Every structure is written in structure tokens, then in C-alpha cells.
Amino acid sequence: MRIYEYLLGTKSHPTVDMIYKELIGDIPTLSKTTVYNTLNLFVEHEIVSRITIEENETRYDADTAVHGHFKCEKCEKVLDFVTDLSVLEVQDLMNFQINQQHLYFRGICSECLKKTE
Numbered sequence: 001m002r003i004y005e006y007l008l009g010t011k012s013h014p015t016v017d018m019i020y021k022e023l024i025g026d027i028p029t030l031s032k033t034t035v036y037n038t039l040n041l042f043v044e045h046e047i048v049s050r051i052t053i054e055e056n057e058t059r060y061d062a063d064t065a066v067h068g069h070f071k072c073e074k075c076e077k078v079l080d081f082v083t084d085l086s087v088l089e090v091q092d093l094m095n096f097q098i099n100q101q102h103l104y105f106r107g108i109c110s111e112c113l114k115k116t117e
Ligand SMILES: [Zn+2]
Pocket: 072, 073, 074, 075, 076, 077, 108, 109, 110, 111, 112
């Protein structure tokens, strides 16, 4: 439950490691396996989405509404952006059932761009 609360309260799209480090102070009995298994359960019940912008890095998001993700290549932050994917008509998938939609952008965020100016 604490894991879900933590996810709801953060916009940082944390990884298992980040969640573990954040909660170990409060829950000394916590293990990374517990975090991992709990997150899998949430994903199964569709209350948390899994974000895999990077093959070797899985992040989690308690916001399951369809939205896009932008990953900054400098500060490695993952930010949300709102977009209406329903305007995207994909002719090739007309007769398909879509269960998941992911929109990932990569680049450099405005804060990092400011710093390099
Ligand atoms: Zn950045």
C-alpha cells in the first residue's frame, strides 16, 4: 500500500531502485523483490502502468490515463505530456483491437537547454 501511495504522490516515474531507496527508511523490512512483485501486481490490476522508454530501465506510473512521456537525455527526468491520441488515425490498424498505447519522446528538456545557453 505504501508503494502505491508513493507512486500516486510522485511525478518522477520511479524505477524499482528509486522506490526502494525512498521507502526503505520507513519500511526497514522492505526488499527490492517485494517492491518488484508488488509493482507487478499493480500492473496486472491495471492501476499502475509500466514505462519502458529504455530497454534496461523500467519505470512505473500510477497515472494510467493515456498520456505521453518525454525523457530528457541530460537529467534523465521522465516528464508527462498531455496529448489526444484519438486524433491519430492509423489506417493499418483499423481492424485491430488496441490494448495499450505508448507515446515516447526523447530529447533535452527546457531546463537543461537553459543551462547550456
Ligand atoms: Zn533535462
